[in-house]
Amino acid sequence: MRILPLIILIILLIPLVVSYEECKRITPSKDIPCRVTTTWTPPNSCSTYEVTIFNQSGNNISTLSLGNYGDTSYCIFNFSFTEEGDYHYNRTTADTGNILLQEADNMTSLSVTLFILLINIAIFLLPIFVKFTENPVLNNAMKKMVYILGLVFLAFNTTIIVSLAENAGLGVSTELFRYQFFFLWGIYISLIFLFFNLVVTTVQMWRVEKTKKRMGER
DSSP states (O other): OTHHHHHHHHHHHGGGGOOOOBOOSEEEGGGOSEEEEOSSOOSSOGGGOEEEEEOTTOOEEEEEEOEEOTTSSOEEEEEOOOSOEEEEEEETTSOEEEEEEEOOOOHHHHHHHHHHHHHHHHHHHHHHHOOOOSOHHHHHHHHHHHHHHHHHHHHHHHHHHHHHHHHTTSOOOHHHHHHHHHHHHHHHHHHHHHHHHHHHHHHHHHHHHHHHHHTTOO
């Protein structure tokens, strides 16, 4: 079971290195240029549609033709303005959107994220270095319960970290939410496994201890 916390820690670090190029409602200026992708398939070729971009004063600052998003049927346009402000765009496909371009102050979110990460690391390392009781059955049960508690905290903390990243404009995309969905399901499956492992190992160790007592070994 010593390999389990190491695997969990590796998985925990994965979200910190995921990045995306899609424009967000709040986009840090350091992430420019970025792209805006349609969420549906237009009836005609992408090149037949245009997008008009307005600055926060309502002035028309650019008109662009939409392009194809790789081999998909979605359309995109590239947003490359670097002046901070609130931009509005209208597409001839009849949909609109906004991009708030600002300098991101990430120190607070980063500090909270690191604090949350350290708490989770401490929880998963605790059973390795701490012996909770001299009773082997109870000690094993308490260690498994700490792992279960750590996974529960990890599930909550993953949601908190994604929310912090989204509010800070750190590039949270649909792909990251999809990753979070599978990541949380991985945590739920691990919780079920640990719970049954806790029950099985506790019963097995209790029977061994009971046999030892009956045979006078303890």
